[in-house]
Amino acid sequence: MALVAVAGSSRSTNTALEEKVAGVAALIDKWRPDDGQCSLFLDGSRREAGRFLCAAVELHGAMLLVASDVDQERGDECLVRAQGVLEAAMRRLQLELELLLSTVRSNAVDGAISGHDVVGDAGVVGHITMVADAMMAAGYGMECVSTFNSHRRAEFAAAVRRLLGFAPSQHAHFHKLTWEDVDGKVQSWHTAAGFAFNFAFSRERVLCHRVFAADAALADKVFAGIASDHAADLLAVAEAAVMRARRAPERLFHVLDVHATLAEILPAIACILGDKSEAAARATAALRNAGNAARGILMSLEQAIQKTTSSKAAVTGSAVHPLTRYVMNYLVLLADYEDTLARIYQQGESTLTSGSGSASRVSPSSSADSIGRLVSVLQRKLEAMAVGYRPSALRSLFMANNTHYVSKKVRGSSKLEGIVGEDWIEEQMAETRRHVDAFVHSAWRDVLVAGGEGADAAVKEAVATQRSWVVADDEMGDAVRAAAAAVVVPAYRALYRRHGTAAWMTPGDVNAMISRQFGGLRNEAAGARPVSAGSATSRRHRLRLTSFSDKLAHVQ
Structure with missing residues (x-):
């Protein structure tokens, strides 16, 4: 069965x-x-x-x-x-x-x-x-x-x-x-x-x-x-x-953008793919390498500024030097990356202290230190370049133009202004005023010490000498003309009162000649206004910066 x-x-x-x-x-x-x-x-x-x-x-x-x-x-x-x-x-x-x-x-x-x-x-x-x-x-x-x-x-x-x-x-x-x-x-x-x-x-x-x-x-x-x-x-x-990107200064912004994006996506990678995943490890390494590359590029820029030789210094009429323009435009862009720079320098500090096991903290001044250091390096280089200018009045005008440009670029960028601080800006503007005063006393020295008819000749010579010299912008022109008029006209008026019969120019004539210097009356006639300092460039919008060596090649 x-x-x-x-x-x-x-x-x-x-x-x-x-x-x-x-x-x-x-x-x-x-x-x-x-x-x-x-x-x-x-x-x-x-x-x-x-x-x-x-x-x-x-x-x-x-x-x-x-x-x-x-x-x-x-x-x-x-x-x-x-x-x-x-x-x-x-x-x-x-x-x-x-x-x-x-x-x-x-x-x-x-x-x-x-x-x-x-x-x-x-x-x-x-x-x-x-x-x-x-x-x-x-x-x-x-x-x-x-x-x-x-x-x-x-x-x-x-x-x-x-x-x-x-x-x-x-x-x-x-x-x-x-x-x-x-x-x-x-x-x-x-x-x-x-x-x-x-x-x-x-x-x-x-x-x-x-x-x-x-x-x-x-x-x-x-x-x-x-x-x-x-x-x-x-x-x-x-x-x-x-x-x-290597260490070309103009490519720093791309490296900083890559670093910022990696920092943004790393938490998502760890969450979705796992913090122990190969992707998380690779993203962490890429973030570290981008930070190292950024610090290396900033170091290269500093070295490039320092290595600019005196033979590259002279510019016609003591105008703002191409180096000054390049570096300050660069720093205006760099200031937009303040947070990224802070993370990068924190990352560097963390790498240095990881061996000892000590915890690193964010240094709020790390981005300010890097930008402030570049400004200081530029200022020292400008002082070294100024030595090559003759006469001394031209040297002072060169320094006045360039220090004015530096402070103006800082004042035009709220982020850069916040990084260097108001005290630094005040000191920089005071430094510019000192250079303007030094220029006036040097450029008009012969008028100030002359007597009789010699004062007329000294005025004409001073005006003729300064005809090929330039100022950074209308704001600087106003400052130079005002400083010169404040010193020269009273001194000439005193001479005129004593030797008026011998002198054919009146104090008003001298004041008018000073007012026409550096395009003063032409700008007034055209209704010109002082050039604005501009505004900070957005994070993603960047200046087209050619190579550092190319930027300075025309002044060799």
Whole structure:
């Protein structure tokens, strides 16, 4: 009786399997694995899609029952047929997975651009989840993961490439590109990296966990497979940009931008990919390297200022020196990066103290120290350059023009003004006034010590000598004319009162001659106003700075 019962049971399971095979085969005849023109889920009915999934899973279950049966005489034949039908069903589901994934046009990058939240599309994501569950339940989890992974990797790569405007892998060729080309690519990288790490990766992770909700560990593994290479490619662009920048002063701002973006995305990388992940370690290293590069560039700039030789010093008419203009315009831009500089110098201090285990703190003066140091280096260089000017009046005018330009650029930038402080500005303006006074006493010395008709000749000579000299701007011209009139006119008036019969110029004539110096009356006639100091440049807008050596080449 037991043998009869077992035989009956085997026939029953085999019959059930044959029925399952027939049912699935009928569905496959309608939804063939090689027909990608229509989708069971998107073009068929929800009920029929559910029947297909259930039938495939039930077929796999029936196969397991037959395979566990001790009577394999008829079961083996049934299993062979069932295996063929199941494989066909899984190929159809694999095709369905591809069709469904193709409707998920991209990862969150494109979703954010278009304003459409792909992850929030419950219908499509729900269908994908159902297919994944069925394939996993039927023993085809590897095929499911492989299809999902390859499709999402390709979509993610395409979306990032569209956002960047170039393939991230092109970073390997940065050394062959002109700096202008690199500059353009790095600028698009800032947007792409911020978008990817702060938004796209997190949305992709949500998608993975929704599709593979039954196995969180698997979902994390699938996400890592999609994200790891793309994260590495994006970080490689930053690494290549910093390496390409070398120590050219005009490229510091790109390095600072890279540092700022890396500092912004590092918390997101640690949160989404894990603080122990390769991406987090790589981003941390890139951040450190960008900081080191920035400090190196600032050191190079300081050395370049110091190495400007006296032969490059003289400029016609004691005008503002190109070095002064270059450095101060540079510092106005640099002041916009005060917070980034503070982080970079904190990073340097942390590196120095990490070996001893002492905790580092943010030094609020670190950015001020670096900028203030460059200003001091410039001032010392200007003093050294001034020695080459003859006569002494021209030397004083050179210093007055350049110190005035320095303080004016500082006053024109609220950030730079905040960094150096009001006391420094007051001292700098007082220094400019001292140079103006020294200029007046030197340039008009012969008038001040002359007597009789000699005063007229001294005035004419002083005016003729100063005709080719220049002032920094109308503000400086007003200051110089006012200082000269305040000293020279009273002195000449005293001489005129004593020797008026011999002198043919009146004090009014002398005052008028002083008023015409440095374009005074011409500017008045034209209705000119003092040149404004300008305003601070925004973080992303930068001056086109040529190389430091090229900037000074014309004064060699």
